[in-house]
Amino acid sequence: MSSMNEDRNLVNRAILGEKEAFEMIIQKYQQPLLNYIGRMVGERELALDFTQEVFIKIYSSLRSYKPQFKFSTWLYRIASNTIIDYWRKKKIDAFSMDGQRNQEKDLPPIQIQANEQPLARKFEISQLREKIERALDRIPGPLREVFIWRHINELSYEEIAEIKGLPTGTVKNRVFQAKEMIRSMLEEKP
Amino acid sequence: MKCLTIEQIYLYIEKELSPSENKNVESHLKVCSKCQKALEERRLLSQAAESLHLWEIPPDFTQQVMARIFPSKVSLPAWLGTLATGFASMVVCFFILTLVTGQNLRSLLLSFTEAVFDFIKYLIPLFVKVLKLSSVLVTIAQRFAEFLLKGLTVLTSIISTEVQIIIISTTIILIVSSIYFLRRKLLFGEKT
Numbered sequence: 001m002s003s004m005n006e007d008r009n010l011v012n013r014a015i016l017g018e019k020e021a022f023e024m025i026i027q028k029y030q031q032p033l034l035n036y037i038g039r040m041v042g043e044r045e046l047a048l049d050f051t052q053e054v055f056i057k058i059y060s061s062l063r064s065y066k067p068q069f070k071f072s073t074w075l076y077r078i079a080s081n082t083i084i085d086y087w088r089k090k091k092i093d094a095f096s097m098d099g100q101r102n103q104e105k106d107l108p109p110i111q112i113q114a115n116e117q118p119l120a121r122k123f124e125i126s127q128l129r130e131k132i133e134r135a136l137d138r139i140p141g142p143l144r145e146v147f148i149w150r151h152i153n154e155l156s157y158e159e160i161a162e163i164k165g166l167p168t169g170t171v172k173n174r175v176f177q178a179k180e181m182i183r184s185m186l187e188e189k190p
Numbered sequence: 191m192k193c194l195t196i197e198q199i200y201l202y203i204e205k206e207l208s209p210s211e212n213k214n215v216e217s218h219l220k221v222c223s224k225c226q227k228a229l230e231e232r233r234l235l236s237q238a239a240e241s242l243h244l245w246e247i248p249p250d251f252t253q254q255v256m257a258r259i260f261p262s263k264v265s266l267p268a269w270l271g272t273l274a275t276g277f278a279s280m281v282v283c284f285f286i287l288t289l290v291t292g293q294n295l296r297s298l299l300l301s302f303t304e305a306v307f308d309f310i311k312y313l314i315p316l317f318v319k320v321l322k323l324s325s326v327l328v329t330i331a332q333r334f335a336e337f338l339l340k341g342l343t344v345l346t347s348i349i350s351t352e353v354q355i356i357i358i359s360t361t362i363i364l365i366v367s368s369i370y371f372l373r374r375k376l377l378f379g380e381k382t
Contacts, residue, residue: 019260026252031244038245047245055255128238151239157206176200183235 007071015062026055029075032153036076039136039148040083050086054079069162076155076163080145087141128186135185143178150175194218194225199232 007028013021033054038047057078065074136144149155149163157175161168194202194215201207202215219226248254287298346354 019256022259023252023256026255030247030251030255034245034247044245048248048251051251052255052258056259059259125234125238125241128234129242132235132238133242147239151236152242154240172197172201172206176197179200179232179235179239180196182239183231186235 004070008067011062011065011067011071014059022059025058025071029072030055032072033075033079035152036145036148037079037083039152040141040145041086042137050079050082054082057082070159072155073159073162076149076153080163083141083145131186132182135182138185139178139181143174143181146171146174147178147182193222194228196228196232199225199229200236202229203233203236 007025010021010025010028014025030051034047034051037050037054038044041047041050054075058075061078065071136147139147146160146164149160150157155163157168157171160166160171160175164171198207198211198215202212207215219229284295284298284302287293288295291298293301349357
């Protein structure tokens with residue numbers, strides 16, 4: 001059974017009141033969801049609370065899930081909206097899309113800089129991972145989000161586009177921007 | 191051919207280019223060391239990004255979520271449970287007795303009530319005796335307290351105020367230090 005059909009089956013069973021089916025959904029998605037939420041909010045306890053909250057929201061709105069869409073897409077959309085609401089309530093600007101939208105309108109192709117420093121010589125891969133984690137905290141929310149989905153949760157550009165309701169090209173652009181932003185932060189002297 | 195854009199490099203790494211675009215990029219990479227270097231850099235970054243650590247899930251996380259979604263039903267108060275168990279045991283006892291003795295339930299209930307009344311009949315004189323004994327004990331304690339008070343009054347009239355203060359302070363210090371040492375000993379006992 002494909003993952004998509006398996007998810008539909010679990011959702012149907014959960015709607016009919018089978019607790020074990022929803023338990024299996026939690027077990028399947030808790031890790032990718034925590035990886036995403038954790039990096040979006042930064043604190044472990046808060047991330048665990050949010051992940052629980054998202055699962056509760058999912059359970060209470062299971063009947064509104066439309067089986068023609070991927071379950072994971074629907075789940076990530078709920079998670080993303082929960083985080084956006086949190087940022088709004090806290091009046092944190094990290095998720096503000098205004099500046100980002102303006103950038104996307106006329107984004108020129110990113111060119112290779114003539115004076116690029118070779119990263120490979122500067123860091124080992126494990127060091128690089130640590131630096132990326134730190135840099136990830138500093139990039140804007142919309143870029144961080146797509147970067148996590150693409151590189152940590154290994155979603156396709158099409159899936160991310162469906163979650164966010166954006167054109168695939170825009171999603172690709174955001175992922176590349178996120179990477180270039182991280183790269184330029186790695187160049188900064190500590 | 192112009193140098194590659196960063197987008198082209200990333201799309202090339204992720205195998206997202208069309209076959210003709212892919213061919214163009216590869217032929218440019220063969221002749222441009224600057225783009226080769228840029229490609230290697232982005233490839234390294236992508237590799238590191240794809241192997242970032244996973245956030246650890248607490249072992250009881252699923253149960254925690256399930257408990258929040260399906261909270262368990264409120265249990266009956268403990269006293270009600272005890273009462274129900276007692277009643278159920280009595281019913282079972284009566285049933286066994288009717289089987290063993292061959293008597294019907296009515297006669298069994300009558301014998302049980304008689305037995306309970308007999309027990310209460312013996313219990314009342316015992317209860318009266320206990321009450322009497324307690325009143326005697328209270329009188330003794332009262333007299334002892336009066337005697338102590340008189341003794342203290344006599345003592346305070348004999349001893350000067352300074353000596354009284356010294357005695358009271360020494361007593362307080364002794365009590366406090368004995369409590370402290372006793373507590374320490376108990377705590378030490380706990381650790382070992």
